[in-house]
Amino acid sequence: MVKHAVAVIFDFLQTIVLAAAMFVIIYLFVGQPHIVKGASMEPAFLNSDYILTEKVSYKFNQPERGDIIVFEAPNRQNADYIKRVVGLPGETVMVKEGSVYVNGELLNESYEPNNTDPAQFLKEGKEIVVPEDTYIVMGDNRPHSSDSREFGPVSIESIIGRAIIRYWPFGRITQIARPLFEQ
Numbered sequence: 521m522v523k524h525a526v527a528v529i530f531d532f533l534q535t536i537v538l539a540a541a542m543f544v545i546i547y548l549f550v551g552q553p554h555i556v557k558g559a560s561m562e563p564a565f566l567n568s569d570y571i572l573t574e575k576v577s578y579k580f581n582q583p584e585r586g587d588i589i590v591f592e593a594p595n596r597q598n599a600d601y602i603k604r605v606v607g608l609p610g611e612t613v614m615v616k617e618g619s620v621y622v623n624g625e626l627l628n629e630s631y632e633p634n635n636t637d638p639a640q641f642l643k644e645g646k647e648i649v650v651p652e653d654t655y656i657v658m659g660d661n662r663p664h665s666s667d668s669r670e671f672g673p674v675s676i677e678s679i680i681g682r683a684i685i686r687y688w689p690f691g692r693i694t695q696i697a698r699p700l701f702e703q
Contacts, residue, residue, distance in 0.1 A: 550576060552681065554590050554600060560659030560666070561602055564588070564631060570688035571602070571696070575681035582676075583655055584608075585622075586698040588683040591657070594671045600680060603667050604631075607656030614647040615669065620658070621647075631699060636662045639669035655679075 556569040565571065573590045583589055583605045593599040607613035611622050615638045620627045624647075636658070638644040650656055654673035659665025668674065683696050 550574065551684075552590075553687075554602065554683070556602055559661050559664040561588070561604075562661040562664070564660050565602065565686065566692075569686050569692070571683045572685045572687055573681040574684045577682055578676070578679060582608075583679065583682070584698060588696055589655075589657065589674075590680045590683060591674050592678040592680065594674065594678065595666070601657075601666070602683060603657035603659050603665070603674075605655050606658050606668070607650045607673075609650050609652050609654060611650050612647045613642065613650060613656045614645065615642045616645050629699075631660050632662065637669070641672040642669040653677075 551572055551574045554571050554573050556565040556567060556571065558567055571590075585605055585608060587605045588602060589605060590600050590602050593601045606620060606627065607622055612624065614621045614624075615636050618635050618637070620629065620636050638646075642648065642656075650673055653676045655676070656668040657674050658667040658669065662669075685696060686692055686694050
């Protein structure tokens, strides 16, 4: 009887350890939940939306313009930011008269109403070249976003992954698609 009880407990513990190990592997290498904090990505994401970030695709491919990425905040320890990729390595990016220009062409951002103000890093009318292995990222709600205009390009090493699904609140569950850009 005692041997049977010990065997049942041992089987139960094995199941728990295996499930925990699978969870840790998935969390560290495949996907991770994130909570949107603040208004920087409105209207696409609202404060307290929950998104799932996948971590695999950027091991094989580079981020593309329009991807919504999660990365380690360069100006805050232990914080992650959620922003949209605007400038790719080797491109020139400029903020001028409320709009973003990439390689000298106006970036048609259907999700953003052309109210991009310059900041400490991206100054009005000053073109910068995006360094290799870095990206210019901006929030969709530019007046309420701390982004590359302020702290500069984001390195590929600091990118955690790409937002793929908003899973909370239930009424707003959606797959996160990359917008089409007409340049």
